[in-house]
Amino acid sequence: MKPHLLLVEDEPGIARGLVFNLEEEGFKVTHVETGEEALDLVWDEHFDLVILDVMLPGISGLEVCQKIRRHDSRLPVIMLTARSEEQDRIDGLATGADDYLTKPFSLDEFMLRVKGMLRRSEWYRPGSGLGRSYRFGSNEVNLKEQKAMTARGELPLTELEVRMLRTFFRHEGETLSRAELLAAVWGMAPDTETRTLDNFIVRMRKYFEADPSKPAHFLTLRGRGYRFSRRGSQ
């Protein structure tokens, strides 16, 4: 689902800003304040990228980076520092950091660098990053690859199926009227009279519901539309 970032930063002001903005961009962010905590986490959790301040209480960022490298030689690390000395940048990059930014830096540039690093890392760390799958029930849907893994095996998805699923995923938990669905998926006038929509719903249920006659995820709200929910019916 969301890429998972580890932010190691002891200055609360900076940390709050970065966490906020990274989450805004759709990342899952774990924030710790010391190198020790960071290493513990890296040891037993999965991260897609580490953002590492160099000046930390306790063990230094450089040392953390070194240890991370020894543990996972490909985990992308972006270093941050308040010091703008050339030697610091060189030490950072030589230690194995994949990028290095000097504070104060532009937030936009930082975001672009994070995204760029994630984009490339997806090419060599399969199962990381964006285009990941959406899970519910015993299904796993990958919109980018246009396929799904269901209880009954792998399944290719058609273009309209993908569009319908995307619409539902984006509005999980909300009730979508027929008109809204027709507009979002088909681009049709909201008053079109057709059973196509129903047919697609049927298909979704056939694909993804354990018991299509008692849907748990693709719910009908009579007179109001449909609602998708990831956890069972309620």
Added chain:
Amino acid sequence: MKPHLLLVEDEPGIARGLVFNLEEEGFKVTHVETGEEALDLVWDEHFDLVILDVMLPGISGLEVCQKIRRHDSRLPVIMLTARSEEQDRIDGLATGADDYLTKPFSLDEFMLRVKGMLRRSEWYRPGSGLGRSYRFGSNEVNLKEQKAMTARGELPLTELEVRMLRTFFRHEGETLSRAELLAAVWGMAPDTETRTLDNFIVRMRKYFEADPSKPAHFLTLRGRGYRFSRRGSQ
């Protein structure tokens, strides 16, 4: 084999220094002074990394970068510029550059960034560094020699076959629409209506697929185009 770098830089002073130092480090460097020359070279030679000045006579570095990206989505590009405006950096990174340095920069830092980029790119660009042949399934394709070794023996490749394969290899894993393929391989308008493309796909499958009727590498994505992947279907 040495990594091959393309340096695009019109200021002779800077260029000489960089060429000298890069060669010192064991890289093979090709130096050109304009974006046009750069694009010509990228079109028919293999490079492992491009170092691109933004301020060029003729078409700008940004534009060059954009075109390179469209042509080879993974070729690493490092941008250089004399301008230190934040907006420039953002534009560069947003255009698809993988890194961005502002002149004057430290030579050591520059080298570390080049090496870092190359180190990571080896993980996702096959054909880089070592041999020049591209392997998938039980095939081995050599674009330079215009020939391939398949399960059914050696096979000479025609010009267009090479161009199609190159396009697929450079965009491995991406879905290429008919329009994109027509543009990249044939230079045709994107709305051309022709079955030529299909015929070539058929040929690729006949050459390289164990069972051409169940393609594992050259996949059809109905309504969206084709996708090449080295590892079996997925």
Added chain:
DNA sequence: AGCTATTGTAACAATACTGTAAAACCCGCC
């Protein structure tokens, strides 16, 4: 329970879009 608007379902029709083979074409060469 009976009525009605709405939704579910299946079969089928209509549309793309893609695969394939053969014929036509083009171009350099003898």
Added chain:
DNA sequence: GGCGGGTTTTACAGTATTGTTACAATAGCT
């Protein structure tokens, strides 16, 4: 001019996907 390799066009078959129709089932209401 005829030949041969390679490419493009033509023509059509094959299929996947989407849309329509007709009707059954159901929920909500009185």
